[in-house]
Structure formats: structure tokens, C-alpha cells
Amino acid sequence: MLKLFKKSKDKIPKSEIINEPKEPQKPAVSKCGKPLLLDNSRWERRLHKELMSLIKEPPPGVTVDTESVQQNLSEWKINIKGFEGTLYEGEDFQLLFKFNNKYPFDSPEVTFIGSNIPVHPHVYSNGHICLSILTEDWSPALSVQSVCLSIASMLSSCREKKRPPDNTLYVKTCNKNPKKTKWWYHDDSV
């Protein structure tokens, strides 16, 4: 858990800088030379299917706020219940999933929102979650459902309700988008 803010990304490969300096950055969706529409429809199709299966067979304690999804397919609100027998029993939380048009190749942006942010060593008081599958361990084969399950299991395995030790500083200084934080994962026990 915990994070540092600077973890330098790999240097831009030299040969790249040299060989195509003049080429403008093309928009992401057209980089494969495919029409934008096709990309979008695939993106929408996947989100629709995920939504359907979440509504039809939701994992225990997880419900999608269908109203929010109807307004905007790229922002989902998902309610999640604290399981019985855990420190969060009886509490209700809300997660916000934001998808960009590179989903599922790019990970969704996931935060806790609303009045009740779980007090947990991996959850900052602004709702940011330190969970490796949300950034570097993301795989397109993961889904909203698997992310919800990971978060639920993260909550369930918690032994002591407390904020991350660097909560105050982080909340003051972080970017709005948790994906901009270079997370530093070093505690898998909770």
C-alpha cells in the first residue's frame, strides 16, 4: 500500500524521438486506421454486456445504479454493501466507475463517492483506492464485476479500521484522477 508520487516512467526510447519528430500525435481511436465508429460500438457493446450481466446476476452485495448509467454509459455508480461478519457490516458505500473510450484496454477510473467513504488502510478519505489492478496490473480481461469483487474482498479482509498513514498529505496534494498517482504497492495482506 502507500504510494510515492514520483516513480519515473521509462525514458522515451531514443530511436523514437529521432525518427518521427514531426509526426503529430494522432487521436487514439484512429491509430489503427479503423473508423472511429467501429471502435465506439465495440466499446459500447462490451459495456452493455457487462451492465446486463451485472443487472441479471449481480455478485452478492453489489447493485448498479441503473439510472446513472442510463444518463451516461461512461460513468457508472455502483452500490456495494459491507458484508456480514466484517468490520463494515451494515454500511453502504458507493463506487464511481469512469470509462474512457480506450476501455477495456485502459483501466477504468474507480473511486468511492458519497457521504460514506470506508475507513480502510487502502482507501483515502477523498475516495481514492490503492489497488494494483486499477493501474499497472490492469488487464483487459478484467471487468467491472471483477473490480467490484476485488474491492469487496479488500474491505472484508480488513482487521482494523484506519486511514492510510499518509492520508492528510495525499488528499491535499493529489490529482483529481487517481490514475495520475504513481501508486506504490507493497502490502498485499489487507
Next chain:
Amino acid sequence: MDSDNDNDFLDNVDSGNVSSGDDDDDFAMEVDMPSSTERQLETDDYQYKVLTIDEIVLFQRETIDEVNRVVKLSAHITRILLNHFKWDKEKLLEKYFDSSDDNTEFFKCAHVINPFNKLPEAVQQRTLRSQLEECEICFSLLPPDSMTGLECGHRFCLNCWREYLTTKIVTEGLGQTISCAAHGCDILVDDVTVTKLVPDARVRVKYQQLITNSFVECNQLLRWCPSVDCTYAVKVPYAESRRVHCKCGHVFCFACGENWHDPVQCRWLKKWIKKCDDDSETSNWIAANTKECPRCSVTIEKDGGCNHMVCKNQNCKHDFCWVCLGPWEPHGSSWYNCNRYDEDEAKAARDAQERLRSSLARYLHYYNRYMNHMQSMKFENKLYASVKQKMEEMQQHNMSWIEVQFLKKAVDILCQCRQTLMYTYVFAYYLKKNNQSQIFEDNQKDLESATETLSEYLERDITSENLADIKQKVQDKYRYCEKRCTVLLKHVHEGYEKDWWDYTE
């Protein structure tokens, strides 16, 4: 030569750059002519090669083939293995044969499915696949021929693979280290698969660049030329600190990539650069404006008030005198005057401070001289331009093209001497005094004064009266500089061989 002509010439000197027609002429002397010292250094047995991108790719292929003649795996697996071992083929072969009884671990570490086990499983999987399969990424049901995967058995549709690989290559800049798209699977995607699944030429080019780059950066015998916009890499027979000269003209040290820094060694240069980055300006100011508390050494800036100092450091609170740095108590009530300059305690305190300060002064001594030569070298281009102008003027004075070339040569040698001198100060900073270091310092001093004289000659205006005279002087001086430079370097190298040098750190 009549007097009119003479006046013309002088006018020309005064007008400087105004004679615009000349600027368009090509400067004939820009053709690369290594000076004799350079040639000397290059003619030893260190046979390096400057490679173009294509030659690097070829070299990469040759390395793979070479390993494959022994291990007999597919080229794409060998490539991943080589990359895992940082393109050290001996290490790969050693590990490979170490694990020849059971190479499961060997392949697992390199994130490859063991090619000796894969067959039965793959056959088994294929027989099961007769109906539609669902792609776990786009959730589409597709016939088996639209699905593909690595040996790990995780299958996704061709479109999703293409999209996944493109994202990894273009957005994340990954090349040789892209793993399977399945969650938690660390099996690496090989280059053949990438080329097969990514049709877009632009992405393929980028992928090729990424893997070429990782090849050069991992490989101990290769280094990119550090010059901006240069795409060459240098390939050496064995990695060590050597002067290499790229085709783009840049001269650098193969081991560290810095400008060629003979006589100082890479490790000291690295230390030095770090030190300079850390504290040069700050320590300058501190030295000039502060004193340290004689008890706790906290740095104090005195911005007014009397000489009775009370250290603000809460753990110290030492009372002392700003003038003599001795304890305050014996000063009694003489608040403004210190007449205790020679008391023992005060002396001890001043001595301790003196030591700290002299180490700083020592550093600044070397730093200032180092920076001075560096600054002078930055004027190199300006000097080349003014010398070019002088050469033209001299040609108007009935000297032939060939006769005026000595000036260009003189600037070459001047720059070379300055560069050497610059690094001698880094070397000297870390050097402990002994007999040999004194010889070195004499050499340094001699070269420095000769270099400064040469520099002065080159700045001097050339008039018709002193033309022959100055030519002789310049030629004598640069030959002398060149000789002294060689002597100095030889002496330092001899010291490396014979272990003469002791270092301060």
C-alpha cells in the same frame, strides 16, 4: 602591396561581419581532419564500429542466430531469452545448460512457456475447440479461427489482440516486455506474434524501434551516441572507458557516455558532476557570507548586532564571539571589541572552522578552473568563425589557401587542450599529494600557460606587418601545446598502470 590595399584590408577588419557575401561561402575546412593527437589515440587496437539502425537490427539477428545454432529453439523464443539475459549470450548458454535436466524454472524466469512441454497440451486444447468461443475482452462469440493466444492458452479475438498490443506499444511504450492480455499471466508476447497481429505499419515501426532500443540499452557492447538527434550506436569489442568518435562527429566515452574526459576516470567524473550539481553556487554564497557556530557547526549569517553571539540552535545555545569565535565568557563586558584573538580556545575554534572552510576553498579552486575551461570551450564556435574570417583576410594578403590552414589547426588543438585541462581539474581534485601528483601538477601548469598563450595569439588582430611573425608563433605554440598535452596524458596513464595515484575519498 600598395597603401590603398592596406587600407582596404584594415577597413575590412573593422567592419567585421558586414561583409555579408562571405558568409554564404562554404567553410572549406569543416571537412573532418582529426589532429595528430586524435589519430594517435585511435590507432591503437580498440576496433569499434559505428552502426546505423539497420546494422543494429542485423547485429541483433546475428546474435539470435548464433545462440540458436547451439540451443536450437525458435528465433522468437531465443529473442525473449536473450532479452531476459540482457543480451549476454554466454550467460544464457551457461544457465541453459546448467538447467538442462529440468529447464522448467529457466523458462519460467524468462516468462516463456517451456517449448519442450507445450505440445501435448496444445494438441489437447485444439481438439476441444470446435464450437464458438467467447472472447473475454469484447464478449463476442466467435469461431475458433478468429481467436488466438500464446502458448499459455489464454485466447482472445484478433481484434482485441490488435487493440491490446497497439495500446501497449503506442500508449505505454512497451516492446519486449508486453505480457499476455489475461489477468495475472506473465507470459511474454514474442515479436513474431506482434508482427502477425498488428497490421498497422506505424505501430510496427514503433515496435521495432522499441525492441531495438532495448537491445542497445541492455547490450553491454553497444551504446547510443548521446548527441542530440543522432541515431547511431557504437559497438565495441569489449566494454571499457574508451574514446569513441561517432559518425555524427560527437566524441564521447564509451563507458559512461559523457564527453571524452581523459585523464580523469568515469567514476570520479560522475562523483564530480554530482557534487557540482549539488552545491556549487550555494557553497559559494555560504563561504562568503556565513560562519559556523564553533560548537554545533550550524551555519550562521550575521545581519547586524553586536559580536556577542548566542546560537539559536535550541540544543546548543552556545555563547561565543563573532570575531574570534572563542567562547564569550572571558570577553566580559567588552561588548563591541574583541582583543582576545590569540587565546588558545579562540584559536582552536578558528582552526576547526578554518579546516571546514579550506576544504570548501579547495573545492572552489578546482571548480572555478574547471568551469573556466568549460566556458572557454563554449566560445569554440565563435572562435572558429572569427578564425575563418581571419583566414580569408590572410588569403587576400597573397597567402594561399593551404598556407592559412594552420589557423584552423590551431583552434582544433586549442579546444582539445582546453577539454583535457578541464578534466585534469576533476582528476586533481580527488588526487592526494605525492611526488607523482606534483609532476602532474607541473605538467598541468605548463600546458595551461601554453594553452592560454595560444588562445591569446588567436584572438590577436592580424595585420600585414606581423603576418609571417604570427604564423610562426602560432605554429610553434600549437605544436608545443599538442606535445605537452600528450605528455600529460601519458604520465597520468602511466600512473594508472603503475598505481601511482592515491585518492582523497
